Amino acid sequence: MQLDHMSLSELQVLRARVDQEIEARRVQVRKEGLEKIKSIAAEYGLSVDELKQISASGKVATKRGSVAPKYRDPNNAENTWTGRGRKPKWVESFLAHGGQLEQITI
Numbered sequence: 858m859q860l861d862h863m864s865l866s867e868l869q870v871l872r873a874r875v876d877q878e879i880e881a882r883r884v885q886v887r888k889e890g891l892e893k894i895k896s897i898a899a900e901y902g903l904s905v906d907e908l909k910q911i912s913a914s915g916k917v918a919t920k921r922g923s924v925a926p927k928y929r930d931p932n933n934a935e936n937t938w939t940g941r942g943r944k945p946k947w948v949e950s951f952l953a954h955g956g957q958l959e960q961i962t963i
Contacts, residue, residue, distance in 0.1 A: 925939070926939055926963060927939055927962065927963060928961045929961055929963050930961070932947070933947070
């Protein structure tokens with residue numbers, strides 16, 4: 858196919874047809890993939906709920922329990938932090954003004 862001999866409108870029609878074909882094949886591939894996954898799951902006796910728990914890394918996701926707060930804001934007792942994840946702004950401010958985490962441990 859020589860694209861340089863086609864008019865703009867012919868190229869646009871061709872593009873639309875190609876886009877439609879790509880989408881149709883994408884749908885078909887996904888359908889086939891899902892059928893294959895269902896077949897394999899059935900072969901190993903896996904339920905839909907068990908499949909839903911599989912994370913992107915391939916590990917089975919486990920629900921984490923809530924963690925009790927470990928630190929409390931001395932200026933506002935409602936502000937607490939578990940010590941996990943990013944430090945809240947009140948903790949950063951406290952530390953920037955010379956405080957130490959041991960001082961706000963619950």
